[in-house]
Amino acid sequence: MASSDFLEVKNLSVSYRVYNTEIKAVKNVNFTMEKGEILGVIGESGSGKSTMAKAILRAIKPPGFIDPSSxxxxxGKDLLSMKESDFKKEVLWKLISYVPQASQNSLNNTMRVIDHFYDTAYSHGVSKEEVTERAIELLKLVKLDVDRVAKxxxxxxxxxxxxRVLIALxxxxxxxxxxMDEAVSSLDVATQKYILDIIKDINKKLGTSIIFITHEIPVAAYISTRMLVMYAGEIVEEGKVEEILKNPLHPYSNALINSVPLIRGSMERVKPIKEGLPSEKGCPFNTRCDKVxxxxxxxxxEIYQVNDRGVRCFLYANKAK
Ligand SMILES: Nc1ncnc2c1ncn2[C@@H]1O[C@H](COP(=O)(O)OP(=O)(O)OP(=O)(O)O)[C@@H](O)[C@H]1O
Incomplete structure (x- = not known):
């Protein structure tokens, strides 16, 4: 795995202890990210995407726990070994922030939009005066009518x-x-595109790096430049978006891409992914794989390196280089 001075996730494993069993939600995940990148994370429900995001944000709460080797x-900051108070003071919002799922109703309905900005700033010791101008600038950046929306x-x-308010915030x-965790899911397609264009614009204008988590392959395809495909808590393929879309190597990536009409054109080609639970033994995808x-x-x-692509599949064991 290449190293990066920006973000480097090494051997990340996260489990939830439920009754007497441990659900391994994220298993030995390794990846790096460069500054300015939009990294898509794709995978179906339960593949561990949100758990991975929460681990980076230090938001895993019991019954969840992060394996100590992660x-x-x-x-240059070792996020998991920082004191929680230092993490909140130095990292959260200032270095790394978060946009939750559109369906989560994360804004407080009893507070005006502008007060959300004051509240966040206040908790970081920034004054109301300093923040007003910035809030207006940001609401404009996400193409909202400031006069109407702020109050x-x-x-x-x-x-x-x-x-868009949450993105500005x-x-x-x-x-x-x-x-951004499923930041445009549950919105209609036209609104999705409008917001994705705003996010791309923010990335270009401000140079902000973005981890964009989604279960919708067309969304990941549109927004990101590089992509991690997750299945059953593991990264199964990693590479440049256009290369994965053109020639998915892992049978799961292939099935995901073939399950939506937008990418491969005609509806005749659309094929639902075979159902089945991840296997406990061998490759987790073996129960659903057409190349098993x-x-x-x-x-x-393990992950095999095929040119600049990483793929966790025995089909590539001999082709790896
Ligand atoms: N608080 C929790 N307690 C117990 N198990 C959990 C908890 N949160 C997540 N899990 C389990 O961890 C696994 C990964 O879930 P996670 O939410 O990270 O996946 P996801 O890919 O983000 O899916 P979704 O988009 O549906 O949230 C699943 O098996 C899920 O049931």
Whole structure:
């Protein structure tokens, strides 16, 4: 794995202890990210995307726990070994911020939009005077009508407008990385595109790096330049978006891409992914894979490097270089 001075996630494993069993939600995840990049994280529900995001944000709460061998380095800071109070003071919002799912209603309906900005600034010791101008600038950046929206209550806004307020809010303290978790899911397609264009614009104008988590492959394809494909808590493929879309190597990436009409054109080609639970033994995808081999049922594949692509599949064991 290449190293990076910006973000480096090493051996990240996160589990939830439920009754007497441990659900391994994220398993030995390794990846790096460069400054200015938009990194897409794609995978179906339950693949561990949100858990991975929460680990970077130090937001894993019991019954969840991070394996002590995990390491997350951000610009030279070892995030998991920082004191929680230091993390909140030095990293959260200032270096790394977060945009939650559109369906989560994260804004407080009893507070005007502008007060959300004051509240966030206040908790970081920034005064009301300093923040007003910045809030106006950011609301304009996300193409909201400042006069109307700043004094509105969240319940008076549409879903797409609320999501743009959250994006503006995430930029308040000028972070270098924003983690967006299903930030446009549940919005209609036209609103999705409008917001994705705003996010691209922010990335270009401000140079903010973005981890964009989604279960919708067309969304990941549109927004990101590089992509991690997750299945059952693991990264199964990693590479440049256009290369994965053109020639997916992992059978799961291939199935995901073939399951939507937008990418491969005609509806005749659309094929739902075979159902099934991840296998406990061997490759987790062996129960659903149309290229399954004997070895896949007994051994767990490592990540093989195929040119500049990483792929966790025995099909590439001999082709790896
Ligand atoms: N608080 C929790 N307690 C117990 N198990 C959890 C908890 N949160 C997540 N999990 C489990 O961890 C696994 C990964 O879930 P996670 O939410 O990270 O996946 P995801 O890919 O983000 O899916 P989704 O988009 O549906 O949230 C799942 O098996 C899920 O049931």
């Amino acid at each position: 390491k997350i380095m951000f610009k 509105a209550y969240p319940f008076q806004l549409s879903g797409g407008m609320k999501q 995430s930029l308040l303290l000028n972070p270098e990385l924003i983690i 081999m004997e070895i896949c049922k007994v051994e767990h594949p």
